[in-house]
Amino acid sequence: MRRRAVAEGGYVHGYSPVEARRLNDQADALAALLHAGTTYPAGSRVLEAGCGVGAQTARLASGSPRAQITAVDVSEDSLAQARAHVAANVPEARVQWRCADLYELPFSDGMFDHVFVCFVLEHLKDPEGALEELRRVLRPGGTVTVIEGDHGSAFFHPDSAYARAAIDRQIQLQSAAGGNALIGRRLEPLLSAVGFADVAVRPCTVYADRARPGLVEGFTRNTFIAMVEAVRDNALTAGLTTRTEWDRGIADLYRTTEPGGTFHYTFFKAVAVNPGSPTHTRSTASGPWAVSCG
Amino acid sequence: MRRRAVAEGGYVHGYSPVEARRLNDQADALAALLHAGTTYPAGSRVLEAGCGVGAQTARLASGSPRAQITAVDVSEDSLAQARAHVAANVPEARVQWRCADLYELPFSDGMFDHVFVCFVLEHLKDPEGALEELRRVLRPGGTVTVIEGDHGSAFFHPDSAYARAAIDRQIQLQSAAGGNALIGRRLEPLLSAVGFADVAVRPCTVYADRARPGLVEGFTRNTFIAMVEAVRDNALTAGLTTRTEWDRGIADLYRTTEPGGTFHYTFFKAVAVNPGSPTHTRSTASGPWAVSCG
Numbered sequence: 001m002r003r004r005a006v007a008e009g010g011y012v013h014g015y016s017p018v019e020a021r022r023l024n025d026q027a028d029a030l031a032a033l034l035h036a037g038t039t040y041p042a043g044s045r046v047l048e049a050g051c052g053v054g055a056q057t058a059r060l061a062s063g064s065p066r067a068q069i070t071a072v073d074v075s076e077d078s079l080a081q082a083r084a085h086v087a088a089n090v091p092e093a094r095v096q097w098r099c100a101d102l103y104e105l106p107f108s109d110g111m112f113d114h115v116f117v118c119f120v121l122e123h124l125k126d127p128e129g130a131l132e133e134l135r136r137v138l139r140p141g142g143t144v145t146v147i148e149g150d151h152g153s154a155f156f157h158p159d160s161a162y163a164r165a166a167i168d169r170q171i172q173l174q175s176a177a178g179g180n181a182l183i184g185r186r187l188e189p190l191l192s193a194v195g196f197a198d199v200a201v202r203p204c205t206v207y208a209d210r211a212r213p214g215l216v217e218g219f220t221r222n223t224f225i226a227m228v229e230a231v232r233d234n235a236l237t238a239g240l241t242t243r244t245e246w247d248r249g250i251a252d253l254y255r256t257t258e259p260g261g262t263f264h265y266t267f268f269k270a271v272a273v274n275p276g277s278p279t280h281t282r283s284t285a286s287g288p289w290a291v292s293c294g
Numbered sequence: 295m296r297r298r299a300v301a302e303g304g305y306v307h308g309y310s311p312v313e314a315r316r317l318n319d320q321a322d323a324l325a326a327l328l329h330a331g332t333t334y335p336a337g338s339r340v341l342e343a344g345c346g347v348g349a350q351t352a353r354l355a356s357g358s359p360r361a362q363i364t365a366v367d368v369s370e371d372s373l374a375q376a377r378a379h380v381a382a383n384v385p386e387a388r389v390q391w392r393c394a395d396l397y398e399l400p401f402s403d404g405m406f407d408h409v410f411v412c413f414v415l416e417h418l419k420d421p422e423g424a425l426e427e428l429r430r431v432l433r434p435g436g437t438v439t440v441i442e443g444d445h446g447s448a449f450f451h452p453d454s455a456y457a458r459a460a461i462d463r464q465i466q467l468q469s470a471a472g473g474n475a476l477i478g479r480r481l482e483p484l485l486s487a488v489g490f491a492d493v494a495v496r497p498c499t500v501y502a503d504r505a506r507p508g509l510v511e512g513f514t515r516n517t518f519i520a521m522v523e524a525v526r527d528n529a530l531t532a533g534l535t536t537r538t539e540w541d542r543g544i545a546d547l548y549r550t551t552e553p554g555g556t557f558h559y560t561f562f563k564a565v566a567v568n569p570g571s572p573t574h575t576r577s578t579a580s581g582p583w584a585v586s587c588g
Contacts, residue, residue: 152453153558155446157479185451188503189554200505203558207497209482260483264447264497264560 434570
């Protein structure tokens, strides 16, 4: 869902200041959910691959103040914004910034202890290729953390075929740009296919109703619906929808934020280990259940 | 999802011994998830409304051994099975069994401290009417706990239009029988509309991949896919599908249980208070987020 430079194609979310602000709002709203449990030890070398405008970089830096964070993005403009964002919000942070292509990172084999990737793979034409490159720069025994959404996880009350169609247009446009808005459900097979071991995926569920006004505002309105609304012009230009259909879909999405409405979305957070050799080891996650009650 | 007598219509899951076993398997698999946090104090009067074959009754009795549990179902046959199931599994339990219609309970106003309803509302033509009756027999300040699934929350990898169509056939048949397989997302507005206060709904997410073989077997195969498969003959008889389409859908659902496959489903658990007067009070849930990572 985050602003992400895609070297080989367009970027579905666009690059406007409004979009940059939305992405920072989103980072605030979801930080507690998505960063929970992600802290890196003092001195550990951490690569954030695809830092965009720095929303997650600031969280990483404040959550792991003594780690050595290197943040990479393919866009110089995004990097400049990220640097300013981190300077303003975590002034004590010491982040190394590098402009580079995810598929050809300017780093030696195994030079990082940990890699962090958030809302990046969803925008790539070749997520396997990117993960292979990330595995290359990760030391044996090092971990990769991947966080992605899955727009197919969105459901809501009142249900609406128009609202679902509007979301589908966003999914189609992201797909046309080479991405995959349904990538959350694929994290386990993707990481396993690239040779990571001990792949552990957790669903991170967001559910909003009138008892959670902060979540209705911060997530349903300002994150999810704002993201769908942002593709309006592209969807109309591409002939994927009509003004009438689109407006009805957006209006129906907003109805889910009114009293009596509900909204559900699931993110996925995966952690896996670089086994350091082509031999693929696997251990079964402890406990039989990946279940949680919010 | 559970066997449930529906006074005014058919019961989508049927009444076979295989189905009864599936429902008990499901109860075992999901108990840790769904019953977490549900314990009632010694001496409290607890009504389980719609106990079916007793799968949840046994959990209630073992989780709240000193509560006074009354279990009600509209089917004498189900009650007999429930009684036998509880006797076999929680022999020390002292449960009162009553055969009664949920809409006309043979109890005085306010005679229970707590009401527990699990996988029941999804099968009712008039869930509001049932909740009104449950509120009547609940004392002011007493709580109702409602657990329901939502089949629209199911998504998986590999994705498949056939698999989604097979699930939709189950949803259609449940709807034709007067129920609503998408009721989970509606718990908050339903409870609020009936006048319950402090309605707090939590998503309970189940996610299965190859790292969780117990969950692939216990939930994806033996609970969810088994439930969909059980409506095969009805779906064919009703002309909702063809043998070819159906078999492809089921085969594609099974593909999600193979290595590299993933499966996601969300239950909802609501707790609300009977305010004891028509005045509807509400407090905002503590903390702005209803989020969780499994």
